[in-house]
Amino acid sequence: MALTEDRPSASAEIDIEERLHEAWAEPAGIAGFLTSVDHKRIGMRYIYTAFVFFFIGGIEALIMRTQLAGPNNHVLGPEQYDQLFTMHGITMIFLFNTPVLAGFGNYLLPLQLGTRDMAFPRLNAFSYWIFLLSGVFMYSSFLVGHAPDGGWFSYVPLTSRHFSPGVNLDFWGLGVMFVGISTTVGAVNFIVSAFKMRCPGMTVNRMPIFVWSMLAMAFMVIFAVPSVTLASALLESDRLFGTAFYSAAHGGSALLYQHLFWFWGHPEVYILFVPAMGMVSTIIPVFARRPLAGYLWVATSLIAIAFISFGVWVHHMFATGLPAMAMAFFAGVGLLIAVPSGVQFMSWIATMWRGRVRWTTPMLFCMGFAFIFLLGGITGVMVSVLPFDWQVHDSYFVVAHFHYVLNGAVVFPIFGALYYWLPKMTGRMLSERLGRLSFWTMAIGFNVSFFPMHILGFLGMPRRVYTYSSGLGWDGLNLLASIGGFLFGLGTALTLLNVVVSRFKGEPAGPNPWEADTLEWATTSPPPHYNFDRIPVVTSRHPLWDEPELAYAESGEVEATRAYGLTGALERQTPISTGLDAAPEQTMEIPRDTYLPLLVALGTAVIFLGLLAKAIAVGAVGVALAALALVRWAWRTEEDLR
């Protein structure tokens, strides 16, 4: 915190500290846990919860790899295997990758924007509770022995009531709608916060590149998630109410399901990939010690990817017999999307080229990411070549491809981000030695596991098979893939160990251990509840590099400028700005801790339980609870906004 001419006296300073503490204090213990609307607590919660799901999904994978380590194995029967591969996909996409990135976004956006919380703090809490409850909802399927088993994309008619009469697929269909609420609502928060809560001087082209990536991601969510909501809602309608959307015998279409699902499904992988690229574009410049090369190119590429990603979904349907020339169009667009990714790649190379790289663990993960993404991107271009896809679609080649991009090119940046930002979150550094060990184990294990799968695809091995015959040349490669998988898992466990141990024994981080440039490093580690006692004023893209001591805004008498300085921090307020150049517009009261988001989320969960159990009374209770809590939530709106 910078000094000004009017520095208060020592006793006045203590008084300010006390008043700040009082203004921002949350209840202790479980009450505070259940009612907090602090974006940092919510963000960290997202990350921890998502990592729990990551390890569960990882264990599911390792069990499958044990079954597949040899031909004709009897570790698992087909029923169990089918549930495992379905839940593995669901977990990794819906319950790990998507929320963990939202968690980092939640934690970092207000800090990087130089403000005190997100635009809708209670909505933020709500979106976390929905995520948690939807994950519990879907995993409770294991408790009743009926986990979804239709594959993570659950094609009809296999998943129709006729062919999947059990409740398994209802956990899927309802669960997908359930978790979609969290993603959508989170996206609303990201967009409005990025536009309305930037600090003075942070014009749109001075926003951190990570914010750009979260913005692009959020817009993709807004336009893509309704499609999967529809896909699963219509499926559930067919299953629970006997409608005929997907029934060919009644004029419906199984392909309609695929179109609806993949219209979301393809943007979804970019919803995951774009924030990961934003993280890499943040971390590499810090450790190369020079600004990101071609910031405008990179920002434009992120937006270009967001747009183009909506035009390629049919490549998931290349083998369904659609008209060839229509498919060729989608193949072309799929090739096109490699260009903005290539631009970002060159940017990273150029950034490092004239920089001097420091090899910290986050930087290692970024380099690992780069090579893995290079390969995954290349195979992505390959499968976009329509005739080639006709050979490798649904084979292990595609399994290899999407693990390279969704595991390697998303998970490696996430681990890098963990090593980079956890010190800010907890105030303690992670062990570099353990970090390096973890990285190399993960990198080697990853490639040993997934590279052979490309070859398995060429050798004709289908995906989603619980076993295979010997004598096809698949045995050795499968064994290798299984060994690699365990090695990769070990590598991730080393990071878990690192996180746990460093919590107690890690070196204190200080405000800016990496000598980074963005605003989150201008405050303490961990930051106080209010982030900044006075809102920083920026004059460049790299505030901490370009200004040895950051300028700060003072509170003015006018309503719109009250929240900028100490007054705002003392009264639990944060400024709202307007326009591309962040002019002061009004002041927002940050809501106090409240049970309402949790109550609305619980009501929503009860609604879904009612649908699952086909019990109208239960659903009605859920509706009532959610509605009442919502009314209470909105009741004081006018008083809250000044």
Add this chain to the structure above:
Amino acid sequence: MTEPGARRARAALRLAGPAAGVVVLGACSRRAPSTLDPHGSAAARINGVWWLMLALAVAVFAVVGGLLLVGAFRRPRGEGDETAGGRDGPTDTTWILAGGVIIPTVILLVLAVDTVRTTRALRAAAHAGVEHVEVVGNDWWWEVRYPREGVLTANEVHIPLGRPIEIGLTTKDVIHSFWVPQLAGKLDTIPGQRNVLRFKATRTGTYRGECLQYCGLQHANMGFLVVVQSPADFATWAADNAQPPPTPSDPLVAEGEQVFTNQPCAGCHTIRGTSATGTRGPDLTHFGSRLAIGANAVPNTAANLGAWVSNSQDVKPGNLMPPIPLSGEELRAVVAYLEGQR
């Protein structure tokens, strides 16, 4: 690229390919249904596309990977503190434009052109001498019908060498996918529509096929075989299979027929010329001449057939055929009967 030029390039790559393939793939079993070992026109064409892409991929990976490494380890001399300023130099823009936009676009254009040309070639319909086969996907087996020859069989597709083949693909239940890696790309069976796969086989032999769309419990064991025969052999096979089987003379075989038609077998299976007319399961006429049992789950031997009939759930758990409790005598008779159906 001109057509002859492209062909020469592909031929060159094809020569380099197998050499690299042996190195890369190591000990690759001859029985692996490998896309890199094409015995059909479509698979061969796609294989050509693959080698082109591999060459480009290796080049891109080497160059970009090299740049990454050089960039990462490079220590620029005497440029002072890079963290100040933040302006892009002209080199940055050049890198990004050249390496990120121009070169990728060129490579992608090459691939785009190849995509369109190959797609059109593969989808082109022949007009003369086409052999039509209708294949229907079922959980978890394949019905195979020859409308012109009047043959109905299952899990085995015989085709004549060199003639254009058209396989009409439909499904009785869920989405399956018909794939013979060595002959052609795959094509799904979608409820309510008929898809057509076109290719030519270029070498005789028996090729392994798989179901490539997850279709439930026994998706892993929904294989089939494609037998490519000389046109003469194919004609013989078709004629033989179109005939109903002769009445059995051997007493064990005759008893087997009795067992078959009186037991639950007839409720699901058809054998032409008998009273067994069930259609829930595969047609078993001429079963003895087939190479495998249970959609290529196990080879067709008497022992395997006995095990399958008495409890197919042990071989293929979850498949739709229940265990059939037969006495030892009945089982031997039925096996003899079915194996005798050549």
Add this chain to the structure above:
Amino acid sequence: MTAATSSAAVTTGAEPGVPGAPPGAGVRLQPAQRSARGHPTAWWGMVILILTEATLFGGLLSSYFFIRAINHTWPLGGIRAPDLHRISIFTGVLLGSSIPIFWAEAAIKRGNLRRLRVGLAVSWLMGAAFFVNQVLEYRSLGFGPRTNAYGSLFYAITGLHGAHVVIGLLISLVVQLKAGLGRLSAERHLTAQVFGLYWHFVDGVWVFVFASLYLSTHLH
């Protein structure tokens, strides 16, 4: 973004890399001029939510046209194309219910709470009338959502819209209650603004639903 168009006269330079304020100093800010002021965050939140809901309806209508395109006859199964007479009238009623909302919003901006309440109430009655007609229409249709894909789509689309109408009516009651209790004023009527936005959206979607499900089936 030149300094001229920026209405935030931050006393620092607006050019990147040009430090304007002395390091570490406190900076006094100028608020955005009234003319440049934007909408409140909740308003923008509703806009984004509307974008996603609109996409949901867009997906359903696309599904409708997709299913229509793959079938030879439409509607399916001998169902007659929907009758236009009553629905056209009530389309007018629903779209018309936006007018009292505009009037009410203008009124509350000037602090007129009574007019706000009247406008909301009139609009509510019109919306309720539309919904009642929809329920009556369902009863007279002669096919259900399970009859075939056409029926499923017809009920899903009109039903989803109807659900949005019902939710709108409920929100309207809450806003009317707040207005009645004097909790809204000229400066602060965010719930009314946000509701108005939502209601206009509901009306706007109906235009597309009406055109797709009712009008276009009579085109050939």
